[in-house]
Amino acid sequence: MPRLYAILDAESCARRGVSLxxxxxxxxxxxxxxxxxRDKVASDASVLENAALLRRVFEGTDATLILNDRVHLFAxxxxDGVHVGQGDDAVAPVRAVIGPDAVLGVSTHNPAQVSIADGLAVSYVAVGPVFATLTKLDAEPVVGLDGVALARSLTRKPLVAIGGIAAVNASSVLEAGADSVAVISGLLDGDVAAFLRIVQE
Structure with a gap:
């Protein structure tokens, strides 16, 4: 799994006045x-239109494209896959919709959720928020680096850490046991190539 999991969040782009x-x-x-x-507010039609544009952007590359929620739009x-949260459709029905080969990720916010996710038909487990974040106004309590380490001990699935991760702390998150760091603001506000170099060191 790539060590950088880039989240292209439509609202974050709009707030900065940058083009998706x-x-x-x-x-x-x-x-x-x-x-x-990820687009929490756009219509299904707009999401599909943007999805088509993004497919064209990454056409010919080995990039994996994941749709946040919107399971009904996956096909x-x-x-290549979808990501769901704890409040979204249960994993088993989602897997039934997207099929056995598609990528399926699930968000977790505490040890109990990580343990449950480990036994589900998911491709990776996301844990967070690791640090305080302004990207989600309804964010769960911060888990910290200790929470990442604990999650690592509870699952053998690829572990994606998310929440407040920036160039200055990405290495520490990977050292705590994450296979990949999911980043939104840190990529929109900084040098993407430099971020890639940091996580690949």
Whole structure:
């Protein structure tokens, strides 16, 4: 699993006045190979339109494209997988919809949820928020580096850490046991190529 999990969040792009499409192109050119497209407010039609544009951006690369929630749009999106949270559809029905080969990730926020996720048909387990984050106004309590380490001990599945991760702390998160760091603001506000170098060291 790539050590950088880039989340292309439509609201975060809009707040900064940057283009979703141009951001995706910059990430592609920098070498990002795992991207989740997240849009909590747009219509299904708009999400599918953007999904088609993103597919074209990453066409010919080995990038994996993940759709946040919107499980009912998975087939039409042409993406490689979906990511769901604790409040979204249960994992078993989602797996039934997307099929056995698609990537399926699930968010967890405490040891009990990590343990449960370890026994489910998911491709990876996300844990967080590791640090305080402004990207989600309804964020769960911070788990910290100790929470990442504990999650690592509870699952053998690939572990993705998320929440407040930036260039200054990404290495510590990986050292705590995460296989990959999921980043939103840290990529929109910084040098993507430099971030990639940090996590690959």
């Amino acid at each position: 499409l141009e951001t995706a192109k910059a990430w592609r050119d920098a070498g990002v190979t795992l991207v989740q497209y 039409a999106s042409g993406f």
